[in-house]
Amino acid sequence: MSHAYDRPVTAAGALRLHLNENTAGCSPKVLEALRALERNDIALYPDYDAVYRETAQYLGVPQSSLLLTNGLDEGIFLTAVLGQKRRPADGDAESIVILPAFDMYAISVEAVGGRVVFVSPRADFTFPLDGTLAAITPRTRVVYITSPNNPTGVRVSNDDIRTVARALPPGALVLVDEAYHDFCGDTVVHELGSLPNVVVGRTFAKAQGLAALRAGAIVAVPETLEPFRPLIPPYSLNVAAAAALRAALADHEYHTWYVGQVRDSRERYYAFCRRHGFQYWESGANFVLARVGDHATALTDALQGKGIYIRDKSADPGCRGCIRVTTGTVEATEAAVAAMEEYLCGAP
Numbered sequence: 434m435s436h437a438y439d440r441p442v443t444a445a446g447a448l449r450l451h452l453n454e455n456t457a458g459c460s461p462k463v464l465e466a467l468r469a470l471e472r473n474d475i476a477l478y479p480d481y482d483a484v485y486r487e488t489a490q491y492l493g494v495p496q497s498s499l500l501l502t503n504g505l506d507e508g509i510f511l512t513a514v515l516g517q518k519r520r521p522a523d524g525d526a527e528s529i530v531i532l533p534a535f536d537m538y539a540i541s542v543e544a545v546g547g548r549v550v551f552v553s554p555r556a557d558f559t560f561p562l563d564g565t566l567a568a569i570t571p572r573t574r575v576v577y578i579t580s581p582n583n584p585t586g587v588r589v590s591n592d593d594i595r596t597v598a599r600a601l602p603p604g605a606l607v608l609v610d611e612a613y614h615d616f617c618g619d620t621v622v623h624e625l626g627s628l629p630n631v632v633v634g635r636t637f638a639k640a641q642g643l644a645a646l647r648a649g650a651i652v653a654v655p656e657t658l659e660p661f662r663p664l665i666p667p668y669s670l671n672v673a674a675a676a677a678l679r680a681a682l683a684d685h686e687y688h689t690w691y692v693g694q695v696r697d698s699r700e701r702y703y704a705f706c707r708r709h710g711f712q713y714w715e716s717g718a719n720f721v722l723a724r725v726g727d728h729a730t731a732l733t734d735a736l737q738g739k740g741i742y743i744r745d746k747s748a749d750p751g752c753r754g755c756i757r758v759t760t761g762t763v764e765a766t767e768a769a770v771a772a773m774e775e776y777l778c779g780a781p
């Protein structure tokens with residue numbers, strides 16, 4: 434299977450609503466923290482004491498349950514590496530990816546020589562528990578569950594996550610990718626004590642707007658996290674990302690404001706879909722998937738002509754005729770909706 438990883442665009446002045454980025458920019462406090470870095474901060478290998486202490490506190494876990502990573506992509510890659518290290522003596526390690534899915538799971542598993550087992554989506558994109566349980570074998574090493582899912586925005590219940598975790602063979606893990614946690618509040622972090630084979634992934638790219646600096650985390654009970662530690666280079670999180678992360682996590686006001694913008698944007702986007710009779714999926718994330726039918730590709734192209742980038746998801750499993758649009762600031766969402774209305778008024 435080939436993968437088209439969603440690449441950024443470089444057009445100047447573009448409104449990028451195709452990568453689920455933060456459309457407001459990071460908190461101004463982050464820039465202050467970066468400006469406050471001194472020459473020695475740059476010259477010396479980073480000291481992680483403060484960023485570990487404050488991030489663990491923010492997440493409500495002990496420091497021994499936290500591993501900071503160079504973006505969540507690195508955490509995903511580490512799970513693939515560990516899965517491959519634990520491959521069965523008599524064949525391939527299998528990792529389960531539930532479609533439609535974020536591309537990096539399959540890319541990472543295949544990069545390290547593992548085998549990906551895909552689970553087909555349900556028509557309504559609710560979590561296919563039966564299909565996932567049926568895909569588990571004694572060779573399963575990692576199950577990737579994304580909640581809310583990308584690209585659907587659909588949330589997975591903690592009950593379903595628990596059921597999958599309990600059905601796994603010894604040594605296998607569930608990675609619960611909570612990249613979009615901030616926009617709905619769902620999490621299994623507080624249940625990890627009773628789920629020793631579950632690892633939670635978080636990113637600070639989205640609500641905190643640190644995508645370019647690369648800051649993510651994986652969280653698990655200490656015994657589960659221990660085998661990950663030798664797999665990651667010692668200074669994977671750079672000093673600028675560490676300083677930015679501390680400032681971002683401390684700025685609750687910015688976080689509350691941005692999450693409010695996203696919630697408001699989602700409602701405005703749902704209303705747009707209803708006006709045009711487009712099916713959409715209620716999203717727990719900072720984007721919405723909608724089925725616009727035959728318009729999907731032409732609409733995406735037309736918006737691109739106006740410098741507004743959205744994602745045509747028509748080729749994803751179960752997503753025929755679908756587009757995914759980032760719902761960030763209300764201003765950005767209104768601009769996208771206005772451009773779509775204009776296209777649809779003139780569309781045949």
Ligand SMILES: Cc1ncc(COP(=O)(O)O)c(C=O)c1O
Nearest residue numbers: 504505506535583612636638649
């Ligand atoms: C589900 C999911 N996980 C992980 C990531 C990557 O996060 P990061 O930018 O921290 O590597 C993304 C980015 O879009 C994502 O959608």
